[in-house]
Amino acid sequence: VYVCHRVKCKKEGRTEGVPGHYGKELYGNRPVEFVPRVYSGAIEELPDEIVTYLGDKYGLRPEACRGHIGWDAHSKRTVWQVVGPNGAIRGYELRNLRSSEREDWPISVPFRHSPSPWIGYYPHPAYANEHSPAESDPSCLIVVEDVISALKVSEYTNSASLIGTSLTVEKATELRQRRDIILLALDRDATEKAQYMIQRYAFIMPGV
Secondary structure, eight states: OOSOTTTTTTTTEEEEESSSSSSSSEEEOOOOOOOOOOOOOOOOOOHHHHHHHHHHOOOHHHHHHHHHHEETTTTEEEEEEOOOOTTEEEEEEEESSSSSTTSSSSSSSEEEESSSSSSSHHHEOSOOOOSSOOOOOOEEEESSSOOOOHHTTTTTTOOOOOSOOOOHHHHHHHHHHHHHOOOEEOOGHHHHHHHHHHTTTTTTTTTT
């Protein structure tokens, strides 16, 4: 009897055979029913000091911050919309950017409302300025780890956040449906993982 140790995997099953060797699979990959985790808190406008902080730390424009990020006054966390390719909200991610009254909370807290692939999309703005060069190619989709990086990249081209480093068949299929040219740009410590995922899902995303 086995259960995968990774929380996100949820694979379990039973085999029979010689110990230490792969045996006959009796059952495995039981379907797991999706249970939504709905965010019910109040989403307020970002305080001016948080907008300034995000601009100083990440170089995000005030317009981009106020257009995509809200504020949870109770937990003192930023609230990021996780939006699908059609504009529907799939959920929210609460991020602890600075000190919090809830030190027991992790940096990121996901609230997934929909069973759709957990990817957040940030379209390229419909104008060009010093932050968004006119020669940018909006037909390219740059896929990054976190929502902060995705919002930053959207200044130049269409972007999407994996909200982590997990890339599944479902995620790869949806990304391929959005763009032919996909650039997977995970953080430096996940370079080898990015290379592995490119090889693994090349049959789905040949232009990655």
